[in-house]
Amino acid sequence: MSATATRPDESSANTLLKRFTAIPLKWRFVGFITLLAIAPFFTNNNYILRILGNVCMFSTLAVALNVVVGYAGLLDLGFVAFFGLGAYLYGLLSSPQLSALINACLGDRASAEFLFIVPGWFSLIVVALVSVGFGLSLGSPSLRLSGDYLAIVTLGFGLIFVQLSNTLDRVEFPGCQQPLNLTGGANGLLNIEPLRFFGFELQTVTHYFYALLIWMGIVLIAVHRLNQSRLGRAWRSMGEDALAAEIMGMPTRRLKLLAFATGSAISGVTGGIFAAWQGSAFPQNFSVDVLINMYAMMVLGGIGNLAGSVLGASVLSIIPELLRSPELIRMIFYVGLGAGLMLVKPRRNGLAVLIGVIVFGLIVKWIVGAAAPDLLSGPTLKVAAESISTAFERFSQQFGIFVQGWILLLKDSTLIGNLAFVVLVPALIALSRLKASRLKLIVTVPVLYLLAFVWESRLTAEPAVTRLLLVGSLLVVMMIFRPHGLLGQRKVEIA
Amino acid sequence: MQDFLAQLPQQIINGLTLGSVYALIALGYSMVYGILQLLNFAHGDVYMVGAYIGFGVLTALLPLIDTGLWPAMVILLMILAAMIGCGLLGVGIEWFAYRPLRNSPRIVPLISALGTSILIQNAVQLTLTAQFRVYKTEKLIALDSGLRLGDLAYISTTRALVILAAIVLMIALTYLVQRTKMGRAMRAVAIDREAAATMGVDVDRIIVFTFFIGSALAGGAGVLTGLVFPRIFHTMGFNAGLKGFTAAVVGGIGNIPGAMLGGMLLGVVEAFTTGFVSPTFKEAITFFVLIVFLLVRPRGLLGSTALQKV
């Protein structure tokens, strides 16, 4: 229990989530799938459809990860390698690469150039089978290793995978005339065949979106059913207390291997579909960053919670896209901040801080504007006031101008922004450790302003870094304040 | 074979240089794991920050070197600044990211550590950009100065400095742990936290102290790395951290002489792999060693099997 850290009161957020989870799982599932299924009828925008495709894909991956980590309690930090293996294997089989390999091997001993490409659906079957084998072999170290060690070993495997995919483009194989290019190295595997089912070829984003949606639906149903059976109970018992589970008759060795095999089979097939969709596979598709993303999704939703994994995957697939547009970034930040303040109880405290921050900003701008107008860029206070009365359609644009007029924007923002960032971090940390009191409310005002300042000056300019900063902060903050995630249940552990 | 023997001494020197750095990083890992059973994923990033601090000090003091400031002084300042800065950073990380989670299930602080690691890496990238920096070691130590060991090998001053500095730090740490009251308290907390608390040890203070020392050593390692391998970048902590952890495991996690031994061994193994097999397997060999050890001898070379009461 954190003794001194105060938490933002969770009641409003909690009631919202409680009402959400009160809706029967079946309805939520059907509702979610239906919403997604009809989405392509409302938009032709490939960009949006791609995001939705990612939502399906990452939801599936997060669910698979949840089987290994959330149910069976096995901390697998190399999980992304299963995904990658599936993609590369599919890519190897269903592209000219396989033929190129055989040709390179035979060299001039062959009479003609070999060209054979395995049909997509067959490759997927092969991928599923090989993934199971891979999962079993990767799972065998887990039989002897406990939590932390397993984490590091699997992390090592994951890194080796990326390493190998980068370097296995010149493999000297005994009996082959030329070195074999197994993975395409840093350039990746290209020209991967699209999937074909019963003569129908999946070509567009929409096609693959539906393929991923169907696959996700199948996986969700299957995993849910597994969880509600003796297998799921055995996994969760093992995750709680492996020794007690073993003594109560559950074969923990077999169960661990089964968990790995299930997780890897699901991820492998997902990887295959991904490779067909992207038409290629690159080492950076399966880097540690992707793994961390998958973990963040699972953690956000709640470890061990199926619906949570889907929720986490959806949130973390959509938000980064919103971060690409400066206007949207701004909106999200300020609306998020405002909403966050409104969730704090008592309400009037949150409101007071919000108003305080606005007023504080106005004063700061006014002072700097009067004292050193040459430093400033962006609109003046006057323009800010005028923008409030503009029509609703241009709300976000005007909101943007308003905020930029309110916040201190400097011509050369990088250096000061960086300094502010460096000051901001300890300030936020110190703030979080203060006990709830009037002093805390007062101190919150300049700190929040500083946060907004840093956001405007630096973070909006570097969306990729910002995204990672947010993921990192999310992980730490979630663990400290809400380790069970959005939908998970508060958990207890034997000391 | 001739070739192998001829190159052997040089590779050993390379190995010891690498090993010194790994040993220093491994110590921090081992110490923290010993008292908290926590894998401090952010440790490697503390090492990276140390390298940057050293760079900052070097850049600031460069003009003064031309006006007579002793290079030795500069190096000393760099190391000191990095050690103190990183020590404080380590303390801050413990206070913020780990202390509230002392009684949480194991996975929780592990994920918090992951998040902290990402935060530090990207904070550095945000403020200092992804551009790598280069230590101007040539301003401190003449690049061609060194010691010729007969026909066999050549050890440059920089490498000698790294090895020596690491040895000095390790001796200092051993003295601290074995001969001082603080050290005794540290060892007690590592063996049994509750018992130590009932004996009057301020466990929180010891934990803070351990983080400070461990992180300071990593900071020093960062500077030393910068001096020898002058290119530093914001993702260098990840790999180095992993190697430091491997070294700690090889030596026996929680075991301080083990961390030193493991670090040196790992450095030599890596140098040998690079020199005699192929540089492509430089990273893979580390993981390979790690995996083999964890499967065959998880308690490491010097660790003891802790008996757990069922």
Place this chain on the structure above:
Amino acid sequence: MALLEFTNVSKHFGGLQVIKDFSFEVQPGEIVSIIGPNGAGKTTVFNLITGIYAPDEGDIRLESKSIVGFEPHQICKLGIARTFQLLRLFLNMSVVENVMSAVYSRSHSNLAQIIFQTSGFKQEEDHIRRTAEAQLRFFGDALTSVFEQPVYSLPYADRRKVEIARAMATGPKILLLDEPAAGMNPNETLEITQLIGELRSRGGYTILLIEHDMQVVGGISDRVIALDYGEKIAEGRYQEVATNERVIEAYLGRKHNTT
């Protein structure tokens, strides 16, 4: 034929000899208690029987078949179940799920049956649930209202009952109870004593008990075995063992002549 035979077993950990040439038997339908001061090796005996450790020497047999070298889950399937000194429940799972999980070894649904929800699977799930509820109902209706609650929310005495129910759900021939009365107040102790008796009379289980509380031991044991430093120092009915000089010495120390 003895149900459980523990014959000439020795076990050491590092330099410490924890069990020294220890032998005993449990007949079907008996309630046997093992007593001894702390550190005597009592829980180690349980750990040896359930397969967590393997004996250095000696043999352990269930219904005349040796169980040495089997994995714990196999031993459980053969008919040995236990509870733990410091409760080891699956804290974040519900009460009924804790007990249902123990029926694993007696159930058979495979992956395909589960995913496709065949009628065979549904029947078995039903059966598992009913079995678990039946075991919980053994303790009366007290636990019925909390079936779906996470087990960590239950008071201590009720958690003990759930752990026993879980052990029963494995369908054992012999129940090993490790200090079932630990941490209980006098009322609860009385309740648990009666309960253990009922486990035999109503449930038909053979019981091997480790206990410190002599009221419990005296209350229901057919036979008592005393252990000290890993060696058997007395065996017999409670009255005999309780008044045995060596046993008293082991607990209280040797009487010194005072001058």
